[in-house]
Amino acid sequence: MRARKGIFITGGGSGIGRAMAQHFAAQGWMVGISDLNQQGMDETKALLPDGQCKTYKFDVTDREAWDEALKDFTLVTGGQLHVLANNAGLPSGGPLTEVTHEEMDLLLDVNLRAVFYGAKAAFPYLKAAAPGSCLLNTASAAAIYGMANQSVYGATKAGVRSMTESLEAEWSHLGIKVRSIMPSFIDTPLLQNPPNRSRNTPIRDSVVKAGLEFTPVEEVAQEAWNAVHGDKVHTLVGKTARKMGFIGKFFPGVLRKRARTLAKAHEDSEGRPARS
Template sequence: MQKSIFITGGASGIGRAIAQHFAREGWLVGIADRNAQGLEETKGLLPEGQCHTYTFDVTDRAGWEAALGDFAGKAGGRINVLANNAGLPSGGPLTEITHEELDLLLDVNLRAVFYGAKAAFEHLKAAAPDACLLNTASAAAIYGVANQSVYGATKAGVRSMTESLEAEWAVHGIKVRSIMPSFIDTPLLQNPPNRSRNTTIREAVVKAGFEFTPVEEVAREAWNAVHGNDTHKIIGKTAKKMKRAAKWFPGYLRRRAIALAEAHERAEGRPAKG
């Protein structure tokens, strides 16, 4: 039977790259996003008849149930992988983030991940032992970075949730994995981190001297995560350096975090202290 994967955030970036990679391997792909045009663009990159699109908001529980139920029906009554990938990159100093922005980030990056896991459980269980919940966390979950207090907290939550569900769902034959990439040059980085800033996230990352990890590398590691035994896949040079430094050189990470904060301030034309 053809294997299947359902991917949120499939209109661009990591979600699109994962869809392309799994489709090349012959999998049936379901992609979801709020961006209907982006979904159609992704679908156009995949083999005909191999992709189904779903436009809904991941914070909508009913949307999850309807989309997964429909896709499972098209996939023979089961789903092998749910790629819980949808997320927002908003950030900036906590004092600048509005309560509305804070709530949205928590809702999309954390609450919706739990919604997806709960909605997908029975579909994954039907595919066990060839089943996996794949969560997109981030290198920001390794060590706190300036201007990413809320974002990093959501991704640390995803990391913790992954470890907990790995233990809970092992008895059902379901793997639970996360991918933890460093900075990815996706369309989302073309936006400012919050409403009070003008400089894009991408500009600040470049000024701070961080490199970008190719989105194709993330997709390859997503495939390896689904088929491997590592709970977390650390992806990209920056992420791997952070993992080593968090253990052996936490002072270095603190300095790098400050460098990123100062890069944001300089990009906005504000004097950086210190």
């Protein structure tokens, strides 16, 4: 009997992760989701057909928890994992001088170190499902060019982009695809939080004030499906991401100027960092 196709999605309690879960479940896939938010996972599970979702509450920086979750999930997929969606991540921003060491360490741990943990834990199950299995990493348009007030976040996502390219080269001969999606701003619950402890204004308010567009999570989920089944290593998602990709390739000086403009926008007339 052919193994049932399965996808394991981190950060599946809301936003992009939830949309991915719905999209793949609609195609008949078995879905595993992880999150620290049990209520959010329960809500996601309730949106999927009965018997098509298993939930796992754990911290993605916990290596042993990764092993336990994937071992249990693959019991229902014949010991195989067709897609690992390394999607869990934290937003953060603000000048580096405002970001605390604790905030910086947490962002590096969740957005980058945990992505490597997921890749290593999933590898034997992806190999068992090859050819055609896929490690799918959620990077960001922030990885295209470093912007002011995104130094740590952008660095983590650039790291994810680089890791994707390296593993694509390492694992391709095994029949394992390694892909990334690089969305621009997505209107998820995470954007209701301020960029760091020094500020009170939600990230979403800053995006709206800047006149930037939000990409619907349904579009991201569709592009995730396309990435898993296509040949492109990186998939830019949303108008802003595609525009940045084009400018970054042909007119990088424009992005450099934009980065400096954003930096100046965060300073008051005396040159001090602006406060919300």
